[in-house]
Every structure is written in structure tokens, then in C-alpha cells.
Amino acid sequence: MNENDRLSLGKKASWIGIIGNILLTALKAIIGFISGSTAMVADALHSGSDIVATTIVLHGIKISHRPPDQEHHYGHGKAESIVAKIIAIILMITGMGIGLSAYHSLKSPNLTSPDAIAIWAAVLSIVVKEWMYRYTVKIGERIESQALVADAWHHRTDAFSSIAALIGITGAVLGYPILDPIAGIIVAFMIVKAGFSIYLDAINELMDTAPSKEVMDRIKKTTLSVDGVRSVHKIRARKNGNQIYVDLVICVDKYITVEKGHQFAAQAKYNILNTMPNIKDVVIHVDPYPLEDNDHSQEKR
Incomplete structure (x- = not known):
């Protein structure tokens, strides 16, 4: 709508x-x-x-x-x-x-x-x-x-x-x-x-309370569905009226080019915005994979 x-x-x-x-x-x-x-x-x-x-x-x-x-x-x-x-x-x-x-x-x-x-x-x-x-x-x-x-x-x-x-x-x-x-x-x-x-x-x-667990899980699942995204972590979201703003970090192969990593991030953002209409914007930071400390990351299985 x-x-x-x-x-x-x-x-x-x-x-x-x-x-x-x-x-x-x-x-x-x-x-x-x-x-x-x-x-x-x-x-x-x-x-x-x-x-x-x-x-x-x-x-x-x-x-x-x-x-x-x-x-x-x-x-x-x-x-x-x-x-x-x-x-x-x-x-x-x-x-x-x-x-x-x-x-x-x-x-x-x-x-x-x-x-x-x-x-x-x-x-x-x-x-x-x-x-x-x-x-x-x-x-x-x-x-x-x-x-x-x-x-x-x-x-x-x-x-x-x-x-x-x-x-x-x-x-x-x-x-x-x-x-x-x-x-x-x-x-x-x-x-x-x-x-x-x-x-x-x-x-x-x-107070910027996060959306429901179902919404957060769907964001994670949609992001991980992108080829080239090895893991996702630090997913944060907040509501602004009926709209949601999202920040997250993806990890990609550390040997690929910056341009290629950006393409993965752009594809993840496109998928989220087009499958979840209430999400107004997504900011994605790209990190190399593997991280030295990835205890909080969500990896593809």
C-alpha cells in the first residue's frame, strides 16, 4: 500500500x-x-x-x-x-x-x-x-x-x-x-x-523498541539468501510510525574486491526492501569473513 x-x-x-x-x-x-x-x-x-x-x-x-x-x-x-x-x-x-x-x-x-x-x-x-x-x-x-x-x-x-x-x-x-x-x-x-x-x-x-522476533528473523533469512553473504550479525531495527529502519553487518570472502562486496550488500538491501514493504531503509556494513570474533554472527549452514 x-x-x-x-x-x-x-x-x-x-x-x-x-x-x-x-x-x-x-x-x-x-x-x-x-x-x-x-x-x-x-x-x-x-x-x-x-x-x-x-x-x-x-x-x-x-x-x-x-x-x-x-x-x-x-x-x-x-x-x-x-x-x-x-x-x-x-x-x-x-x-x-x-x-x-x-x-x-x-x-x-x-x-x-x-x-x-x-x-x-x-x-x-x-x-x-x-x-x-x-x-x-x-x-x-x-x-x-x-x-x-x-x-x-x-x-x-x-x-x-x-x-x-x-x-x-x-x-x-x-x-x-x-x-x-x-x-x-x-x-x-x-x-x-x-x-x-x-x-x-x-x-x-x-524508545525505539525493536520489531517482533518474526520480523528480525525474516530480515536475517533474507540477507543470508544472497549468494556471497557468508554470515550476518549486529542486526538492529527500530520502528518509525509504521515504517522500520534496519542496520546490519554482513561478512563476505575477504579475498574478493570491494566492488564485489558492495554488490552483495546492494543485493541484500534490494531483497529486504522488496520482500518487506514496511522497511523504509537498510544500511549494510561489509566485513571480511571469517571474523576474529564472530560469536554473535549467523553463518549459512
């Missing part, structure tokens, strides 16, 4: 999320206030935070597709990780605010049961937000966008919070008003937990 298609899909998913959340936030806020449901108002605030988060994702995806420049030699791919981190912080702040509000309601001596209309709003929210999650995570995984996947989980936590709200509201309508603020606290906990998980994932990518 080329970068233009990736950007187009990312923008489409973001706009669907923004429009959907605007409609849901308005609906849940109105019904929450009319019905007197603490859990539904908390759920509306959660959907409102989704609007902000998805707007940030939209801008992050646009920035991540900017080409390299004099200040950013490796492009702007990490913008998506930064966006995912911002979303995580928004989620945690939102969750703590909702939890505090629900706690104050729980302590109130004048707890009242909400109207039954809030139940239908919660059901609608569950259906819509679960669909938004499935659609957004599918696109996010397809274009390998950490920011979009984080936003999808934002939708999923909203669906979960609506389930908690539904249970609380239903219980309150049946004569147990204390269940409504308790549901609000449960919603808050789920939101904070999801935000913390997304935050850790974003930190890992910003």
Missing part, C-alpha cells in the same frame, strides 16, 4: 469517528440530563473526549506522512506515537474526572433513580461504538497506524463504559439508585486502565 492510500484510509476512519462521536455525545448528554443519570452523563463525557482524541489522531496521521526534511531526516513517522501518547493522557484525565464526579454522586444523600429512556441511549451507544471500534481497528491494523489503533480502543472503552452504564441505569430504574454512580466509577476505572495501556505502548515505540 502506498503512502497516499494509507493517508486516505486513515483520514476516512478519523472523520467517521469524529462525526459519530459528535452525534453520540449530544444524544447521551441530552438524555443523561433529562433522565437524571450520572452514568449516562459520564458516558457522554467519555464520548466527548473521543472527539478531541480523534481530531488529534487526524492531524497526527497527516503530519506522519510528511516527507523527510532538513530537521527530520527520517521523516515524521513518530508523530503517530506522540499522538497515541496524547490520547492515552486524555483518556486517563477523563477517567479520573468521571470517577470523581461519580464518587460525589455516590456520597449524595438524595440519590434518585434515572428515567428508563437512559437505557435505550446506552443500548444505542453500545451498538454504535462497537461498530466504530471494529471498523477503526481494522483500518488501523491494515495501515499499521499505532495512533489509529489507539483511537479504536478509545471507541472500545466507550462501548464498555456504555455496558457498565446500562447495567447501572437498569439497576437504578429497578429500584437500586446506588447502582448508577457505582457504574460511573466502574466506567472511570476502565477508561483509566485503557489509557495507561495505550500510554505504555506509545512509550515503547518512542
